[in-house]
Amino acid sequence: MTGPLEDDSAVPDDLPPLPDGPGLFGDALPSAPSSAPSSAGSEPAQAAPYRVLARKYRPSTFDDLIGQEAMVRILRNAFAVGRVAHAFMLTGVRGVGKTTTARIIARAMNCIGPDGTGGPTVTPCGVCANCTAILADRHPDVVEMDAASRTGVGDMREIIESVRFRPIQARTKIFILDEVHMLSTAAFNALLKTLEEPPPHVKFIFATTEIRKVPITVLSRCQRFDLRRVRIAELSSHYGRIAAKEKVEIEPEALDLVARAADGSVRDGLSILDQAIAQADGPITTAQVTEMLGLADRDKIFDLMEAVMGGKPAAALAITDAAFERGADLGVMLQDLLELLHTVTRLKSIPGLRESQDLPESERTRGAAMADRLSVPVLARTWQMLLKGVAEVETAPDRRAAAEMVLIRLCHVADMPTPGELVRRLSANPPSANPPSAGGPSGPSGGGNGGTRAVANGSVIAAEPVQAEALQAGPRLASFREVVALVAERKEPMLHAHLLHSAHLVRFAPPVIELRQEPDAPRDLCQRLAALLTEVTGTRWTVAHSNAAGEPTIAEQGNAADAARRNAAADHPLVKAILAAFPGARIDTVHDRTADAYGLPVTPVAEDVSMDAPEMPDFAPPDAEYFDEDPMELDP
Structure with a gap:
């Protein structure tokens, strides 16, 4: 090429090919010059690849974390007074934000601010070179390792060797080990000395779902944070805000179903919400989410509960037949019934829960009314029978038949008195019979x-x-x-x-x-x-x-x-x-x-x-x- 291009109407053949990924330091991809001017009939530009909601709405600051107020408060105070630990142990169920929290800590330790003069802060700017590189998972000084696939001493030796060198770009070199409980005993032992006395420019952040499998020698060297399950009300509100950002209409009851199915995991719930958005043609309804998850309608579970506790097997089987035709798993339906029974028992034992916003409206109304009608012995007996019935369904060759047999048994014992009630009835109306000859009321005390x-x-x-006779000396x-x-x-x-x-x-x-x-x-x-x-x-x-x-x-x-x-x-x-x-x-x-x-x-x-x-x-x-x-x- 002898001279610069005068315009971008044509691309010379001797130009090097454009890179197919981001630059080494996170630079944006250069745009390829078009070979011809665009016209009304030309092909539209290729759309950006879709990002799932769990990645799109991953928290980037401590303010974005939900349900972990205690941990956020401790970390804020630690940064404020400059007492940040050299090793953290984050534990909790899947999807509550362990790895996300580790990345936020990494950004907080290495943020330099928009002007490049900032220090460690609990509010990373998100625009400096370190923040953007960590967000893009390509910072050379923030090393993430999957301990489930790298479990040996050799993998730990790599970390030990790299600890000796100062960071290339960041202020602090950070090692994030996910699923750390999968490391072998030898690997843990190899890491102990470095973990106890790391250089000042090194921080370790461990994440695990099985804290009991981590040796106590490792736990004693870390500052531990237990990330709790997120409450249903918090999840439902969070998913509602995300749906609004995605311009998706969804019924509040459907949001409650998604939050309940998430079981405290933010990521699991976002995956379910992603699936519901993909399959819905218009507003997302409760019926669509129920069908997608293979669940029975919550109102139907209440109807089934009332039929069972009322001793009506025909009504109970009619409900299960309709649910089976809609594709619901009767084993899952029994589990839903078990969960509802637990909720009713809690409402019976703790009346204050009837005003709790953590429970859906239907459970606060119908569940409370059911709790008023049923006694604790009856609820306990039903729980034990249902618990055994759920186990039977899992091992039975025909899940539907096993579930129906469990419901029939429950219906037939619904009107059976408890032993305490039976004894009280017999005591109030004793059968006419002669007292026993031995030990009768004809003793010296006359009964x-x-x-x-x-x-x-x-x-x-x-x-x-009831009372022993006085002993003779x-x-x-x-x-x-x-x-x-x-x-x-x-x-x-x-x-x-x-x-x-x-x-x-x-x-x-x-x-x-x-x-x-x-x-x-x-x-x-x-x-x-x-x-x-x-x-x-x-x-x-x-x-x-x-x-x-x-x-x-x-x-x-x-x-x-x-x-x-x-x-x-x-x-x-x-x-x-x-x-x-x-x-x-x-x-x-x-x-x-x-x-x-x-x-x-x-x-x-x-x-x-x-x-x-x-x-x-x-x-x-x-x-x-x-x-x-x-x-x-x-x-x-």
Whole structure:
């Protein structure tokens, strides 16, 4: 080429080709001169590539971050007083702004202002060379590394080597490691020393969704920020502002659905909103978003809840049939029902939530009305059944059939009383029956001081006297049982076991005891017992062997007493009614507060002890009022 071009009407063939990307320092692409003047019939200029909303509206300053006020306040104060940490650990669920926050910190550390004389600031200008390069992800001193794909010691060695060199262009060299929990243990160990004492021109920013997988040695060297899930109300408002900027009309209920589906993640919600905008032909409606997400209409979930709690299986199945025809997943529908049940239970437990703006209007009105009608035991029972039902649907070969079976079960138990309510009904209207012969109200107290406390939890019916009788004081070692208990206190387990199971008392006349031993008992049982008693009491005791039958062993007496208590409890009208109302329930244990460790009455036994079972404590008369200090509910 011999001279400069006089005009741009033609492009010489010997000009070098234009670059196909941005310049090294972020310069804009030079515009190619057109080969011919444009005319009315020429092709329009090529449109710029579309950027998804999550990238287009990514926050560039701390003011743009939503839902992270605590972290922003701490960082503002740190920059204001010049106490910025050398390492940050950002943790939270996906899409809440961890990497975005790291880039904002990088810009705040390296901004030089429009005039090139500024210092670190919490309000980066966005127009200086450092700000624009960091925004474009091409700054040489801000290194972003995906720790999920670079997990080894060699990758950390590269960082350690580059730390020694000062920044090329920026004020501070910053290393951003995303998903840092994916690093190997050796890689973490290799980074520890540098992380603890980095040069003054180096900052580390780590981001992770699994904070528990990060070694404590790394966490202790970082300033940690937990980015919380963004609330539904904040997300809905944020998406509404973005829709207005995009000149898109969307119903408020549709925005709530998008925000709810985002599950606290700003990025996930923007992706859903992007999809809704792409498929909508005109204003975005709630029905379109519901169909796009495969959800059931929220009002339909309320209708389903009312049908289930009202015991109307036909109405419940009609709702699921209509939802299935629209393409809704019945498994997801059950999950929505579970979520609504949780909301109703919270409204029942915390009435102040009815005024909260975090809940949609339908949940504050219909949900509150439902909470007023249902009791906490009914809600808890439904929750447990529904929770198990959701798991069944996930493993069933036919999800629809499994979901319908869950709803049918819920409908049929809707009118079933809870165990506490059933016991109260039976106590208010007890069935006519004769009181049990054993342990009835005909004891010495005439039933006035006795009583039972019946607890039904599916497997245990416990009968306990309300008030124990006063114990009679007696001389030390007044019975053979006291002798056996003394042996237990003296830490003689083998001797205690043989006395409990293999010794039949024939005569007890302190300091003389006569025993009949079982064949499996040791020969020196009597001598060992006599020596122990003599040592403890200071009195010479004689324990002799006898061939007389004697009384049952203490273990046999305890078993007989326990059997008598169980039979007496089983014969009580209230217990009979409970067992009849809950098929499969059984009497597991009957507690007697007047019994000792061997299940026998604590009152000393007379010398001519009877071979019969000990007298039973009084049980409540059939017309006794039920009183439960600690009611327990039965799950179906």
